[in-house]
Amino acid sequence: MDKIMTELTTSISEFKKNPNREVKRAGRSPFAVLTNNKPSFYVLSPEVYDQIAELLFEVNATPTLLKRLGDRKNSVKVELEDL
Numbered sequence: 001m002d003k004i005m006t007e008l009t010t011s012i013s014e015f016k017k018n019p020n021r022e023v024k025r026a027g028r029s030p031f032a033v034l035t036n037n038k039p040s041f042y043v044l045s046p047e048v049y050d051q052i053a054e055l056l057f058e059v060n061a062t063p064t065l066l067k068r069l070g071d072r073k074n075s076v077k078v079e080l081e082d083l
Helices: 012-017 019-026 046-070
Strands: 009-010 032-036 036-041
Touching: 009 012, 009 019, 012 019, 012 032, 019 032, 019 036
Parallel strands: 009 032
Antiparallel strands: 032 036
16 A cells, blocks of 8 residues: 555546646645556645755755864864954
């Protein structure tokens, strides 16, 4: 059994007939396109995609940034007044 990760779904047949109509019906909400009642793919608005991409960047970048911040040999001390 597959878990559907959205509240909205459409069939692959309906999506193929008129993808623009299905996107318009969903508004800005993500939706799953089902084939034989199983998710084939998800459709996201650009805004939702950007939010996910930003979260993934933060998750992946944070350990690297923290490691680099901990590496003091490449750091330069600056006083606030100097800025």
